[in-house]
Amino acid sequence: LAKTTQPISMDSYEGQEVNITCSHNNIATNDYITWYQQFPSQGPRFIIQGYKTKVTNEVASLFIPADRKSSTLSLPRVSLSDTAVYYCLVGELIYRRNRDDKIIFGKGTRLHILP
Amino acid sequence: DADVTQTPRNRITKTGKRIMLECSQTKGHDRMYWYRQDPGLGLRLIYYSFDVKDINKGEISDGYSVSRQAQAKFSLSLESAIPNQTALYFCATSDDTGQVYGYTFGSGTRLTVV
Numbered sequence: 376l377a378k379t380t381q382p383i384s385m386d387s388y389e390g391q392e393v394n395i396t397c398s399h400n401n402i403a404t405n406d407y408i409t410w411y412q413q414f415p416s417q418g419p420r421f422i423i424q425g426y427k428t429k430v431t432n433e434v435a436s437l438f439i440p441a442d443r444k445s446s447t448l449s450l451p452r453v454s455l456s457d458t459a460v461y462y463c464l465v466g467e468l469i470y471r472r473n474r475d476d477k478i479i480f481g482k483g484t485r486l487h488i489l490p
Numbered sequence: 491d492a493d494v495t496q497t498p499r500n501r502i503t504k505t506g507k508r509i510m511l512e513c514s515q516t517k518g519h520d521r522m523y524w525y526r527q528d529p530g531l532g533l534r535l536i537y538y539s540f541d542v543k544d545i546n547k548g549e550i551s552d553g554y555s556v557s558r559q560a561q562a563k564f565s566l567s568l569e570s571a572i573p574n575q576t577a578l579y580f581c582a583t584s585d586d587t588g589q590v591y592g593y594t595f596g597s598g599t600r601l602t603v604v
Contacts, residue, residue: 409592418494418580418595419533462532479549480525480533 379463384485393450395484397463400444408439408446411462413483419462423448450486458488493517496581496596503571503603511566511599513581522564523582523593524548524556533580539564571603 380398387393399408407426411419423430425437425446436449450457460483494515503509513522524536535548537556545558553575557565568575581596 411592416578416598416600418582418598419593420595421592424592479535482530482532 379465379481381461381463381481381484383482384487386487386489387453388489389454390452393453393457393486393488395448395450395461395463395486396445397448398445399463399465402443402465403467405467406443406465407467408437408443409464409466410435410437410448411464411480413460413462415459419480422461453486453488455488455490458486460485492597493594494581494583494596496579496599498599499597500600501602503601505572505603507571509568509571509601511568511579511581511601513564513566513596515562515564515581515583515594517583517585517594518561519583519585519594520561521584522558523584524554524564524566525580525582526550527578527580527598536566536579568601568603571601573603576601576603 381395385395407424409424410422412422413419423432423435423437425439427439427443430437438447438449448461462480462483497512520541523538525533526536527533534550536550536554537545537548539545539558542558542561545556555567555569564581579599579601582593584593
């Protein structure tokens with residue numbers, strides 16, 4: 376499984392765009408990049424997933440350069456309610472019955488939005 | 491109703507006691523997982539199950555056991571609880587089709603061992 380590195384914490388202000396970068400230098404050809412969000416005392420929830428270039432949904436955008444060794448989660452115009460821990464995960468699609476097919480959550484990035 | 495339900499939500503138990511945390515899901519997923527979360531350590535995988543007859547150890551399985559009673563139910567047991575098992579425990583599910591939407595987590599069980 377590809378190891379990921381992301382900042383431990385970040386602060387930002389309401390209304391700003393926030394970019395959280397994740398490094399995954401040994402990403403494999405079949406690996407996808409997935410981001411999860413976790414609010415205090417809740418389980419993580421899926422935000423966005425991508426393989427290359429750019430993916431956008433109603434919550435965020437995910438930018439992946441051509442070499443795929445890093446990715447950037449972009450949250451537009453954040454609000455106080457975006458304060459959470461954000462996890463970057465890298466791994467294969469979960470459709471294969473592979474004993475090693477499990478995703479490991481790291482420590483994530485603790486994002487604190489200030490008023 | 492929640493897709494993944496964990497019971498109890500909170501539990502305080504004494505050292506040496508046996509305790510079971512339960513998880514049930516209505517998503518129809520084959521795969522289920524138990525994670526543990528400690529402050530500053532992120533989520534760590536305890537056990538996972540790909541179907542009723544397929545159970546596997548994760549990163550930190552020592553001191554824990556699991557039972558997959560049915561596709562929808564996956565229980566985690568602490569045979570003899572110890573204080574360093576105090577943590578927030580999460581159950582999660584995922585399917586094994588070509589979908590890419592990942593994991594669905596429960597709301598967690600906060601366990602305190604005194």
